[in-house]
Amino acid sequence: MGCDGGTIPKRHELVKGPKKVEKVDKNAELSAKWTYCALSQERLKRPIVACELGRLYNKDAIIEYLLDKSAERPNTEVVAHIRGIKDVKELNLTDNPAWEGERRNIKGDRYEDMHCTMFICPVVGLEMNGKHKFCYLRTCGCVFSDRAIREVKTEICHKCGDPLKEDNLVVLNGSKEEVEKLQKDLEERRSKAKSAKKSKKSKDAKALKPDEAKGTGNSSESKPALNVVSTNEKPADAASGPSTSGESSKAIQTPAWPATGSKRSVQDMVDKSETYKSLFTSHSSAKRTKDQLSNWVTHTPYHF
Structure with missing residues (x-):
């Protein structure tokens, strides 16, 4: 079987297989x-943050996500473990002196190195292009690069001098196994922090119980002290009212401090002077007699 021009087709040209x-x-x-940012898929730019699983984000993208989690965004599953701004850490990166910017090859007349990136390791100078850990x-x-940590043994940070421990190291953009290990460590840390918080609350509650028992145990201490006041001395409030002779010989027990929740009158205070009590309207000098009161009082008087 031939086609125009005397050509013979082959089998792959006539039979279409699966794509x-x-x-x-x-x-x-x-x-x-x-x-690029793992959340917004935009190019990474300072400030750059990383989560506990080693993913890189733009800080403004994380803040927008935390402010409005209900908004429809792509790749929200990669930030499901981020509950607040404390779950990410702003990175202290070292600039690459060989980086010329995004428009270094506008004309297209020069070689463009795709492995040249914005940041490098401050110890050994390796570029953060994904080829190195x-x-x-x-x-x-x-x-830092993993090579710098392995080759240059130290107990402090190479850049700022903070204590360097292997437990505090998080791999950036690690493999699937490394991410699973970081996820497991993250869950363990959160469970320990939760249990420690619960134990602290229980200790505080136990510490408060003995104090409450001490406050309610001694009933004699909670009762207010009683002062015996003789009625022979005429009280200030009763200056304008009539006095009976039968009550003059009796002694009345009045509490020096009223019970909790009751209103305390200034005139009942024994430790206050008469001059101080006369400053208030409840004093006898501020009260009017019958002769001083008017016969009628209008609610809204009109003067013509």
Whole structure:
């Protein structure tokens, strides 16, 4: 069987097989993790933060997500573990002196190195392009390459001098196994912090119980002291009222301090002077007699 021009077709030209699954370029995918924000998919720019799982974000994208979590955004599953701004750490990155910016090859007449990135390791000078393993300290946020940590043994941070411990190192854009390990460590830390918070609350509650028992145990201390006041001395409030002879010989017990919740009159205070009591309207000098009161009072008087 031939076609026009005497050509003979082959089998793959006549029979269509299943489409091949497109594979993602591993180098391009790895480079994108170190170049673009994991949440907003925008190019990384200062300030840059990292989460406990080692993913890189723009700080403004994280703040927008925390302010409005109900908004529809792509890739929200990568930030599901972030509850607040304290769950991310701002990175202390070292600039690459060889970086010329995004428009370094506008004309297209020069070689463009795709592995040249904005940041490098401050110890050995390796570039953060995804080809080398990088870590950051959870305490200070300084970023170093794994080679620098292995080759240059030290107990303090190379950049700021903070204590350097292996437990505080978080791998940036690690493999699947490394991310699973970081996820497990994160859950353990959160569970320990939660249990410590509960134990602290229970201790505080136990410490308050003995104090409450002491306050309510002694009933004699909670009762107000009683002062015996003789009625022979005419009280200030009863100056304008009639007095009976039968009550003059009796003694009345009046509490020096009233019970909790009751109103205390200034005129009942024994320790206050008569001059001080006369400053208030409840004093006998401020009260009017029958002769001083008017026969009628209008609610809204009109004067013509």
